[in-house]
Amino acid sequence: MNLSDPHELATLLEGILLAAGKPLSLERLAELFDEAERPEPGQFRDALAILALSCAGRSFELKEVASGYRLQIRERFSPWVGRLWEERPQRYSRALLETLVLIAYRQPITRGEIEEIRGVAVNTQIVKTLMEREWIRIVGYREVPGRPAMLATTKAFLDYFNLKSLDELPPLSALREMEPEPEPPVEVAPAAQPPRDDLDEDAIPASIQALADRAIAEAGESLEEIEGEAGEPEKPREETSFRSLLLELDEMEQGLKTDFDDLLDPPEPSEQGDESAEPAAGPIPVVAEQAVEPAVAEAVAGADPDDEERALAEAMREEREALDADDDWPRR
Structure with a gap:
């Protein structure tokens, strides 16, 4: 060749x-x-x-x-x-492109200067992405407090955008004209409406309601039968009030025995024993009732209420001592 x-x-x-x-x-x-x-x-x-x-x-x-x-x-x-190629072309955010434009047109530039121009903080991920794409690099450090890194574009950036040098960058006025117009909204078919919970009974068709009633009837026993099988609920137990207790005590006081003459003669023993004996109806012991003599009762009847109580108590005490001394006296 x-x-x-x-x-x-x-x-x-x-x-x-x-x-x-x-x-x-x-x-x-x-x-x-x-x-x-x-x-x-x-x-x-x-x-x-x-x-x-x-x-x-x-x-x-x-x-x-x-x-x-x-x-x-x-x-x-x-x-x-x-x-x-199956993979779609990569799309970049507006923040990333704005950062890249500032680096390309104002290089070398620090991150703080980019934030001052844009008015917002520069995300660390944006700078990391641009460096991974090898579009920008650190070319030095500015001699100010903190020594921030200065960023600039690379040859890979120029190659990607078909540029021979930075002189071929379009003017900023051309970039403003190249700003894409907003895309028209895409019409989306309305999605199926979910069933409403606020539907009233009138909105249910009669045919559907009839089918539902028939299904309930065929399912088994009715609600009333089920409740009948379960039995009647137990009634709550009534609490005894203080007033009812007083009424019950009044009734017991009215039934107290005041004539003790029939108790002077000792009762003959029977085969039934204690089963036929009537229980005492009051708080006074049965032994005291049997030991009261008619003379004591007459003396008590003519006395004052207070004297009556004291006399009755004294008589009961004396007779109880007499009964204790005489073991042959029958007791109930």
Whole structure:
């Protein structure tokens, strides 16, 4: 191959750039040739110019970027070529793009200066993402308290945006005109409304209500039958009030025995024993009732109430002592 011929050298460079898949500088292209056959830098430029002209009317073009020369698909074909890859093109937030623009147009710039211009704090994740993409780098530190890092763009940033140098950056006025218009709202079909909880009985069709009633009837016993099987609820126990206790005591006092004459004669023992004996109806012991004599009763009847109580108590005490002394007296 005659490498001194610019057309043949252009054909060779086309193959090299297609195989490389990335930009190659003139120095890198020269390293691919031996010293004896290495073309001069001027010969490389002539061959690249011929290659650029030969791309006219074709789907790809020769593009010079910051890192060198590369062959790339023309921009108008990118919507169709991009469908070869399943992954969608990455989208960036407005905050990230604003930070990148400030770094590109005001570099070198510190993070604090970016925050002062934007009026909001710069998220650390934004700076980290730009550095991972190799679009920005730290070029030094400003000699101020704290020595903040100064940020600037890289060649990878220029390559990504098809720029040879920062001089090819569009003016800021052009960026304002390129601001995308708001997208029209997408009409979405109304979703199915959830069932309302506030529906009244009138909204239920009669046919559905009839089916529901029939299903309830066929299910088994009615609610009344179920409640009947469960039994009547136990009535709450009535609490005894103080008034009812007083009434009960009055009734007991009215039934007290006042005539003790029938108790003077000792009762004959019976076979039934204590079972036929009537219990005492009052708080006075039965033994005291049997021991009261008619004379004592008459004396008590003619006395005052207080004297009556004292006399009755004294008589009961004396008779109890007499009964204790006489073991032959029958006791109940």
